[in-house]
Amino acid sequence: MNQRLDRINHFLDGVTRNRREIVTPEGVVLETDVANNGERLTAFLIDFLFWILATILLYLVFALLAVEHMSGAVASTIIFLFAFLLRNLYFIHFELTTQGSTPGKRIVNLRVIDRNGGPLLPGAIIARNLTREVEIFLPLGLFLTMPKIAAGWSFWLSASYFGWIVLISALPFFNRDHLRAGDLIAGTMVISMPRRKLLAELVEAQAKYVFTRSQLDAYGAFELQVLEEVLRRPPSEETKEIQRQICGRICRKIGWTGSDPSGDALDFLKAFYTAERAHLEREQLFGRYRSDKADQSSGRK
Amino acid sequence: MLRSAEFRKGRESAWRTLDDFVSRVEKGGVRNLSADELQQLPLLYRATASSLSVARSIALDRNLILYLENLVLRAFLVVYGSRKGVPEALGRFLRRGFPAAVRGALPHIALATAAIVAGVAAGFLLIEASEAWFNALVPESMSGSRGPASTAAQLRDREIFAPWPGFVESFVVFANFLFRHNSTIGIMTFGLGIAGGVPTLLLLGYQGLILGAFLALHYNRGLLLDFVGWITIHGVTELGALILCGAGGLVIAEKILFPGRYTRLDNLAKQGTAAAGLAAGAVLMLFVAGIIEGGFRQLIGNTPARLTFGFATGVLWLVYFCYNRGGAGDESAA
Numbered sequence: 268m269n270q271r272l273d274r275i276n277h278f279l280d281g282v283t284r285n286r287r288e289i290v291t292p293e294g295v296v297l298e299t300d301v302a303n304n305g306e307r308l309t310a311f312l313i314d315f316l317f318w319i320l321a322t323i324l325l326y327l328v329f330a331l332l333a334v335e336h337m338s339g340a341v342a343s344t345i346i347f348l349f350a351f352l353l354r355n356l357y358f359i360h361f362e363l364t365t366q367g368s369t370p371g372k373r374i375v376n377l378r379v380i381d382r383n384g385g386p387l388l389p390g391a392i393i394a395r396n397l398t399r400e401v402e403i404f405l406p407l408g409l410f411l412t413m414p415k416i417a418a419g420w421s422f423w424l425s426a427s428y429f430g431w432i433v434l435i436s437a438l439p440f441f442n443r444d445h446l447r448a449g450d451l452i453a454g455t456m457v458i459s460m461p462r463r464k465l466l467a468e469l470v471e472a473q474a475k476y477v478f479t480r481s482q483l484d485a486y487g488a489f490e491l492q493v494l495e496e497v498l499r500r501p502p503s504e505e506t507k508e509i510q511r512q513i514c515g516r517i518c519r520k521i522g523w524t525g526s527d528p529s530g531d532a533l534d535f536l537k538a539f540y541t542a543e544r545a546h547l548e549r550e551q552l553f554g555r556y557r558s559d560k561a562d563q564s565s566g567r568k
Numbered sequence: 569m570l571r572s573a574e575f576r577k578g579r580e581s582a583w584r585t586l587d588d589f590v591s592r593v594e595k596g597g598v599r600n601l602s603a604d605e606l607q608q609l610p611l612l613y614r615a616t617a618s619s620l621s622v623a624r625s626i627a628l629d630r631n632l633i634l635y636l637e638n639l640v641l642r643a644f645l646v647v648y649g650s651r652k653g654v655p656e657a658l659g660r661f662l663r664r665g666f667p668a669a670v671r672g673a674l675p676h677i678a679l680a681t682a683a684i685v686a687g688v689a690a691g692f693l694l695i696e697a698s699e700a701w702f703n704a705l706v707p708e709s710m711s712g713s714r715g716p717a718s719t720a721a722q723l724r725d726r727e728i729f730a731p732w733p734g735f736v737e738s739f740v741v742f743a744n745f746l747f748r749h750n751s752t753i754g755i756m757t758f759g760l761g762i763a764g765g766v767p768t769l770l771l772l773g774y775q776g777l778i779l780g781a782f783l784a785l786h787y788n789r790g791l792l793l794d795f796v797g798w799i800t801i802h803g804v805t806e807l808g809a810l811i812l813c814g815a816g817g818l819v820i821a822e823k824i825l826f827p828g829r830y831t832r833l834d835n836l837a838k839q840g841t842a843a844a845g846l847a848a849g850a851v852l853m854l855f856v857a858g859i860i861e862g863g864f865r866q867l868i869g870n871t872p873a874r875l876t877f878g879f880a881t882g883v884l885w886l887v888y889f890c891y892n893r894g895g896a897g898d899e900s901a902a
Contacts, residue, residue, distance in 0.1 A: 297637065390661070394848070397844060398759075400755060454841065470573045
């Protein structure tokens with residue numbers, strides 16, 4: 268259904284994302300935009316930063332409170348344990364309570380969802396976050412705590428840890444939905460979901476300009492939606508100039524013979540938009556969807 | 569007037585209300601809505617979802633369609649989102665999810681156990697015949713000072729009946745070291761399930777091999793029963809956890825190797841949560857084992873008491889796994 272909007276989205280937004288349909292329990296098909304690897308990395312780094320900051324803070328509090336009473340070994344083991352708990356609880360807590368987003372994901376507008384459109388169960392959230400330990404933190408810890416990268420046996424050991432990290436981190440690059448290992452196991456995926464606003468209705472009733480049916484047949488939905496975008500632009504000198512140019516091109520294309528509209532291009536374009544949308548929507552209701560001006564398949568012969 | 573504009577006019581206020589509710593939930597949780605609003609939420613969600621279907625078929629307003637798609641998706645995540653906090657989810661996992669996952673993976677547990685038993689047998693036979701193999705099989709960090717050169721008296725006094733090192737040293741440092749060492753191995757056993765299960769079995773076998781080597785070392789010095797007592801006290805929990813990690817890895821491996829009627833990805837998604845639950849629960853078990861090993865082992869000073877304690881932990885785990893069945897119709901895996 269919504270492949271109809273793909274071309275115009277690509278044309279206007281300039282990015283092509285992988286999309287994936289999920290079907291809600293009500294049977295409504297929703298199109299979701301799969302998050303890019305870059306976005307996911309950014310979100311992870313932001314969360315990682317928060318985690319490091321929290322750990323350092325904890326460490327300072329700890330050092331101030333209890334440093335005289337215990338040996339370095341005891342302090343460092345406790346810090347290790349708390350850092351481990353903190354990072355897992357951080358992700359699990361936020362994904363559980365804020366509809367599958369963490370502070371980092373929220374900044375980048377990402378959400379975790381169930382791949383099949385079902386509810387996101389706590390089990391899945393726990394699974395996808397604990398898997399992160401295996402994917403990144405465990406091998407990273409082993410790699411960093413290797414005494415030294417010497418030749419021979421220990422070299423190959425640290426190389427294998429490093430290889431594991433590279434291999435697992437590269438997984439999102441090799442599948443269409445950019446899933447990491449935790450997503451595979453938990454049946455989840457990460458989507459990009461920037462908030463959209465409902466803008467004002469552009470349709471205006473007026474009687475100044477009247478268009479004939481053959482004039483309105485000149486364009487299809489694609490051109491209509493480009494025009495919509497132009498009309499929604501914030502007013503400026505540049506916008507006015509663009510609107511004047513478009514106005515001229517439309518007049519030429521449809522063979523406009525009425526009064527010269529170049530003085531109030533915006534009014535003319537709004538009138539044309541209203542008439543064109545009314546025309547195309549009526550045609551669509553009769554099963555004659557016209558995708559663009561070159562589309563002859565559904566036009567009247 | 570246009571049909572789509574009429575349509576929008578009639579429903580816009582409902583969309584705006586829903587948008588407002590959803591934004592408030594996104595900001596601060598469901599608590600931000602009053603009981604009345606909470607009741608309206610699913611109704612508004614369904615009305616908006618049907619608005620989206622209509623808009624797709626009658627409207628050519630791109631902004632409108634994109635807005636509705638976005639709004640319905642956001643409302644969908646709120647309406648079907650999880651409302652549980654961490655403590656609740658964790659409690660549910662411990663009461664239902666983990667025991668259910670264990671009961672659901674019995675064949676895999678049997679296979680993992682078999683791998684360990686085979687390793688123990690091989691290690692025992694090998695070392696019993698020739699102790700020269702010991703240093704080749706057991707890494708230095710695990711053997712400590714123990715080896716072919718150790719005498720029976722050394723093993724008995726320095727290890728099996730060593731004095732208790734004190735609260736902080738045993739509960740904090742040693743228990744934590746053991747926990748991290750064991751959970752690293754456990755998680756690796758699980759994670760290697762992705763590689764088809766063979767590395768999981770090998771790793772399990774190797775752990776068995778090390779255990780078998782120690783058994784033989786003590787057997788040759790007439791300390792077998794004392795050693796068994798010394799290791800049972802935590803070993804029941806620890807080995808159990810290791811087996812569960814391995815079983816989780818084997819579940820993953822099975823779903824990847826034999827996807828059956830679903831695709832590999834779907835199959836993994838269906839069973840992966842339970843498998844990860846096995847591993848996560850096993851890590852918790854390792855935490856318990858670390859505390860027992862680091863703290864209690866040297867506090868209980870004679871072999872019969874140790875054997876009894878180890879046996880009791882085994883029984884407790886069995887009871888825990890078998891009798892947490894939960895009510896009818898509950899979701900599996902937490």
